[in-house]
Amino acid sequence: MMIALAAAAAALASGHLVAGLLDPSSSPFLAVGNTAIDLTPAPVKDFAIAVFGTADKIALLVGMALVIALAAVGAGLASRRSALVGTAAIGLFGLLGTAAVLVRPDFGPLSLAAPLVSLAVGVLAFRLLHSLAASAAEAEVRAMPGEQSAGPDRRRVLLSTGAVVLGAGAAGLGGQVLAGGIDPEAQRAEIGDLVPETPVPALPAGADFAKVGTPTFITPNEDFYRIDTALRVPRIRVEDWSLRIHGMVDRELTLTFDDLRSRPLVEKTITMVCVSNEIGGDLISTANFIGVPLRDVLEEAGVQSGAEQLFSTSSDGWTAGTPIDVLLESDRNALLAIGMNGEPLPAEHGFPVRMVVPGLYGFVSATKWLVDAEVTTFDRPAYWEQRGWAREAPIKTQSRIDRPRPFDEVPTGRLTAAGIAWAQHTGIDRVEVRLDGGAWQEALLSTEVNDQTWRMWRIELDVPSGSRRIECRATDRNGQTQPEERVNPVPDGATGWHSVLFTANG
Incomplete structure (x- = not known):
C-alpha cells in the first residue's frame, strides 16, 4: 500500500518538475484538473461555487489528491502477490494525464514531456519498490528461526520507500518553484x-x-x-x-x-x-x-x-x-x-x-x-x-440585503436595513423593501456615481418582536423591476427577490 502511494507521489512530482522546466501548464496533475473543470456539467460547477466560493479550485485539487491516494491504496492492496495490477493502475493514470495534456488548448511542442516522464517514473518506482519488498518477504520466509535473512530486510524497504517519498517532495517543490519563475509582483513593480x-x-x-x-x-x-x-x-x-x-x-x-x-x-x-x-x-x-x-x-x-x-x-x-x-x-x-x-x-x-x-x-x-x-x-x-450558457448575457437588474444578516437577532423597534442594487449600464431608479409580506416601502438610495456601478440603499423600519422576514426588489431606469420568481444562474444569470429571515427580541 505504501509502495503504491510512494510511486504515485513520485509520478506526479516528477511530471510537475519537468513541467516547471519546460511548460508549467503541462503538469499532468494540473492538466487533469483543468480538463475536469472543462468537462464538469454547469450545475455541478454552480454547486461548487456556491459551496466553496473562490476556494473551489483548492477543493478540486484536494479532491483529486484524495482520489489518487485511494486508487493507489486499492492498487497496492491488489498487488501483494503480483506487481501487474499496480503497474497497470499507474499506467492507466499516466495515460489519463497524457490525454489531458494533449487536449489542452495551450498544448505546445514540449507539453508531452511532463506526462511521459511522469508515467515512466511512476511505473519504474513501483516496480523497483515492489521487487524489493517481494525479495524481503521471500528472504524472511527462507531464513531459519533466529537466523538473519540473506536478502533485503523490511528496514531497507521502508528506507527505500521513504527515500522515494522525500525525492517526490523535493521534485514537487522544485517544480512549483520553477513554474513560478516569473514573479508577477516584480513585474508589476x-x-x-x-x-x-x-x-x-x-x-x-x-x-x-x-x-x-x-x-x-x-x-x-x-x-x-x-x-x-x-x-x-x-x-x-x-x-x-x-x-x-x-x-x-x-x-x-x-x-x-x-x-x-x-x-x-x-x-x-x-x-x-x-x-x-x-x-x-x-x-x-x-x-x-x-x-x-x-x-x-x-x-x-x-x-x-x-x-x-x-x-x-x-x-x-x-x-x-x-x-x-x-x-x-x-x-x-x-x-x-x-x-x-x-x-x-x-x-x-x-x-x-x-x-x-x-x-x-x-x-x-x-x-x-x-x-x-x-x-x-x-x-x-x-x-x-x-x-450550455447564453450567447449574449446583459446583467440583470438585482438587489441584495446586507443588513440584517440571515438569522440575526436584533432589538425590537427601529431597525436600519441596508443593501445594494445594480443594473449596470442602465442605472437604478428605486429600491423597495417590505417586512413580513406587507406593503412595499421605498428605500433611500445612495448618491449615484454612474450608471455602470452598484448603488446602495437604506431604510428605517419598525420591527415588532418575533421571527421576521425582509424582502427587497429593485427597479431600473427602463422601468424593469426584478421579478419575484427565483431562477437559477444558468443560462444567463439568476433573478428573484432576495429575502432574509431574522429575529427581533425585546
Whole structure:
C-alpha cells in the first residue's frame, strides 16, 4: 500500500518538475484538473461555487489528491502477490494525464514531456519498490528461526520507500518553484504608477452606506471576487505580452504592453458581477479600472460589415464572445484594462491585460490574461456557450440585503436595513423593501456615481418582536423591476427577490 502511494507521489512530482522546466501548464496533475473543470456539467460547477466560493479550485485539487491516494491504496492492496495490477493502475493514470495534456488548448511542442516522464517514473518506482519488498518477504520466509535473512530486510524497504517519498517532495517543490519563475509582483513593480490622462472624479459624499452595513463603494483589490477556470494563475512577462486583433477587420493589429501604455489612458469606475452569482450572493465588486478604450482600438482596426462578436482568448486557452455592437457603443466604456484601483492589475485579475465591459456578465466579456481577439460571427461558440450558457448575457437588474444578516437577532423597534442594487449600464431608479409580506416601502438610495456601478440603499423600519422576514426588489431606469420568481444562474444569470429571515427580541 505504501509502495503504491510512494510511486504515485513520485509520478506526479516528477511530471510537475519537468513541467516547471519546460511548460508549467503541462503538469499532468494540473492538466487533469483543468480538463475536469472543462468537462464538469454547469450545475455541478454552480454547486461548487456556491459551496466553496473562490476556494473551489483548492477543493478540486484536494479532491483529486484524495482520489489518487485511494486508487493507489486499492492498487497496492491488489498487488501483494503480483506487481501487474499496480503497474497497470499507474499506467492507466499516466495515460489519463497524457490525454489531458494533449487536449489542452495551450498544448505546445514540449507539453508531452511532463506526462511521459511522469508515467515512466511512476511505473519504474513501483516496480523497483515492489521487487524489493517481494525479495524481503521471500528472504524472511527462507531464513531459519533466529537466523538473519540473506536478502533485503523490511528496514531497507521502508528506507527505500521513504527515500522515494522525500525525492517526490523535493521534485514537487522544485517544480512549483520553477513554474513560478516569473514573479508577477516584480513585474508589476517595474511598471510603476499608472496615471490616467482622464481620471475618475472623486467619489461623491454618500456614495455608500458602509457605516450601516453595505460594502464600501470601491472594493479593495484583495477583496475583489475572483471566478475563472485557471487552476494555475498564468504568469506572463510584460515584455513578452502582445495582443493580436484580427479576423473581420480592415487592418490587423498587434499591440504590445508599451503600445497600450503609450496611448491616452482613461479610468472608469465599473461594477462587475459573475453570472454564477446566486440571489443574495457576494460575487459582485467595484473597482476603478485603468486602460485603453476598446472601441478606439476596434475602430482603428476597422470592423467589417457582418461582424457579430469579438472572440477573445486568454493565455490559458479560455475564450469569450462579446457582441461587437456593444463594444462599439460610444458610452459603454469597454476597456483593455491594465490597471485596477491605481495599480497594475493583480496577477489573479488578469495581469498584464484584461477586458472589462460594463453591463455584461464576465463570461461573455471579461477575458483575463488576454492574448488574442478575433472579430468574427457568432458561428464560433466560446467556452461557456459550448457548455450550455447564453450567447449574449446583459446583467440583470438585482438587489441584495446586507443588513440584517440571515438569522440575526436584533432589538425590537427601529431597525436600519441596508443593501445594494445594480443594473449596470442602465442605472437604478428605486429600491423597495417590505417586512413580513406587507406593503412595499421605498428605500433611500445612495448618491449615484454612474450608471455602470452598484448603488446602495437604506431604510428605517419598525420591527415588532418575533421571527421576521425582509424582502427587497429593485427597479431600473427602463422601468424593469426584478421579478419575484427565483431562477437559477444558468443560462444567463439568476433573478428573484432576495429575502432574509431574522429575529427581533425585546
